[in-house]
Amino acid sequence: MNKRQTKDLLYEQVSRIGKAVSSPKRLELLELLAQGEKTVDAVAAEASLDIRLASAHLKVLKEARLVEARREGRFIAYRLSGDDVSALWVNLRTVAEEHLVELKVEMERIFAAPEKLDAETRRSLLEKARRGDVVVIDVRPSAEYETGHLPFARSMPLDEIRQRLKELPADRDIVAYCRGPFCMMSAEAVELLREHGFRAHKIADGTPEWQAAGLPLAES
Amino acid sequence: MNKRQTKDLLYEQVSRIGKAVSSPKRLELLELLAQGEKTVDAVAAEASLDIRLASAHLKVLKEARLVEARREGRFIAYRLSGDDVSALWVNLRTVAEEHLVELKVEMERIFAAPEKLDAETRRSLLEKARRGDVVVIDVRPSAEYETGHLPFARSMPLDEIRQRLKELPADRDIVAYCRGPFCMMSAEAVELLREHGFRAHKIADGTPEWQAAGLPLAES
DNA sequence: CGTATATTCTAACGATTATTGGAATATGTC
DNA sequence: GACATATTCCAATAATCGTTAGAATATACG
Numbered sequence: 001m002n003k004r005q006t007k008d009l010l011y012e013q014v015s016r017i018g019k020a021v022s023s024p025k026r027l028e029l030l031e032l033l034a035q036g037e038k039t040v041d042a043v044a045a046e047a048s049l050d051i052r053l054a055s056a057h058l059k060v061l062k063e064a065r066l067v068e069a070r071r072e073g074r075f076i077a078y079r080l081s082g083d084d085v086s087a088l089w090v091n092l093r094t095v096a097e098e099h100l101v102e103l104k105v106e107m108e109r110i111f112a113a114p115e116k117l118d119a120e121t122r123r124s125l126l127e128k129a130r131r132g133d134v135v136v137i138d139v140r141p142s143a144e145y146e147t148g149h150l151p152f153a154r155s156m157p158l159d160e161i162r163q164r165l166k167e168l169p170a171d172r173d174i175v176a177y178c179r180g181p182f183c184m185m186s187a188e189a190v191e192l193l194r195e196h197g198f199r200a201h202k203i204a205d206g207t208p209e210w211q212a213a214g215l216p217l218a219e220s
Numbered sequence: 221m222n223k224r225q226t227k228d229l230l231y232e233q234v235s236r237i238g239k240a241v242s243s244p245k246r247l248e249l250l251e252l253l254a255q256g257e258k259t260v261d262a263v264a265a266e267a268s269l270d271i272r273l274a275s276a277h278l279k280v281l282k283e284a285r286l287v288e289a290r291r292e293g294r295f296i297a298y299r300l301s302g303d304d305v306s307a308l309w310v311n312l313r314t315v316a317e318e319h320l321v322e323l324k325v326e327m328e329r330i331f332a333a334p335e336k337l338d339a340e341t342r343r344s345l346l347e348k349a350r351r352g353d354v355v356v357i358d359v360r361p362s363a364e365y366e367t368g369h370l371p372f373a374r375s376m377p378l379d380e381i382r383q384r385l386k387e388l389p390a391d392r393d394i395v396a397y398c399r400g401p402f403c404m405m406s407a408e409a410v411e412l413l414r415e416h417g418f419r420a421h422k423i424a425d426g427t428p429e430w431q432a433a434g435l436p437l438a439e440s
Numbered sequence: 441c442g443t444a445t446a447t448t449c450t451a452a453c454g455a456t457t458a459t460t461g462g463a464a465t466a467t468g469t470c
Numbered sequence: 471g472a473c474a475t476a477t478t479c480c481a482a483t484a485a486t487c488g489t490t491a492g493a494a495t496a497t498a499c500g
Contacts, residue, residue: 003404006326006404017319024235100236182230
């Protein structure tokens with residue numbers, strides 16, 4: 001086999017990964033699975049897809065080895081095939097945020113203040129959370145919290161906040177996070193909390209961003 | 221605009237990056253441009269593409285804002301639009317190498333021993349090169365060396381090695397690198413050097429891998 | 441063992457993309 | 471200003487992909 005044919009083979013293989021991430025729906029599914037293992041109809045519902053279409057997209061992701069499937073009774077549970085896949089998603093989204101003006105303006109339109117974190121801010125947030133100077137709340141569904149969450153964060157799913165307001169302090173800063181920069185749950189939580197007089201802020205990070213920055217998650 | 225429409229818009233934008241990297245040819249062009257600014261016919265020749273097809277692919281990359289173009293006299297020079305693009309290429313290739321068995325076996329078939337470097341090995345190589353315990357040679361075309369190269373590496377383009385053998389030490393290890401794990405220039409260099417009795421080895425890293433690992437390059 | 445549920449498979453269609461060759465544009469040179 | 475060179479534009483074709491709907495499979499439950 002000559003050099004050209006060999007090279008074609010190599011790039012062809014890498015393009016399998018590229019093709020897998022070339023569809024907006026599949027990217028959404030990847031981000032969902034980055035929050036933990038989920039069944040087909042769970043991701044289909046979250047991404048507003050017909051179950052059969054979601055299944056087809058998951059199949060493509062599986063053939064690119066970005067996800068793995070496992071039967072769980074009547075359901076089939078999909079999960080990312082590694083932390084590097086989650087990091088790839090973060091990388092793709094970051095490059096898009098950096099270079100695509102259309103995405104930048106859209107993000108600014110949706111989220112008034114885009115609270116991007118740098119390494120230093122992440123470290124200091126962690127320290128303040130450890131000391132209890134701020135209360136970090138994870139507003140995702142509790143199953144996702146249990147798969148992995150920011151250290152010192154407590155679970156406070158968006159649809160439970162209203163009933164659990166008394167668990168939160170009125171005299172300290174509350175920092176809310178959810179699935180990542182594209183997720184709107186933390187913004188909704190902050191709005192709700194501010195209406196009730198709390199000092200709430202959101203950060204753009206989700207667990208995938210935190211992990212991609214090389215920081216450890218907590219479990220249980 | 222409702223939540224679904226907003227989400228669709230966001231993932232749609234990220235998928236522009238995904239679509240750009242979904243073609244093997246475009247990945248090859250990206251890797252070439254990660255070695256430095258190049259003209260259309262230069263990359264077309266390197267990638268064995270018709271100039272018109274190369275131009276079309278570069279246009280797609282430009283529309284995804286992964287590359288930028290600049291007129292240079294009669295030529296048009298393309299370059300990556302940032303170091304993060306180079307890092308994205310490395311990330312995609314690494315995920316592919318990690319998860320795609322077909323790629324793994326193909327790599328093993330081509331390159332007898334895949335000399336992957338971890339953080340520690342990179343550091344110690346750098347130290348040995350600094351002290352002069354090993355001679356690191358950059359076998360890429362000299363223009364690429366000038367755009368950026370590993371610290372303490374000297375330029376020794378593949379097609380000049382035969383004439384410049386006397387510049388190399390016979391009593392020390394020689395480490396050759398080129399554009400990255402897919403590039404065959406360092407393997408050819410090592411073969412040539414060993415035939416002449418040198419103690420030559422190759423590493424898989426190119427400048428993109430080195431940079432993506434957070435290490436600095438040298439210029440000039 | 442029959443029924444309900446979750447998922448996959450298959451076939452079909454329309455939309456998008458890769459590739460090709462010819463024509464057009466832009467720059468530099470004589 | 472005519473010519474050569476580098477690149478882009480345009481139109482056409484073949485290949486691939488996304489989506490939809492109906493049928494098939496596989497497991498759990500009564």
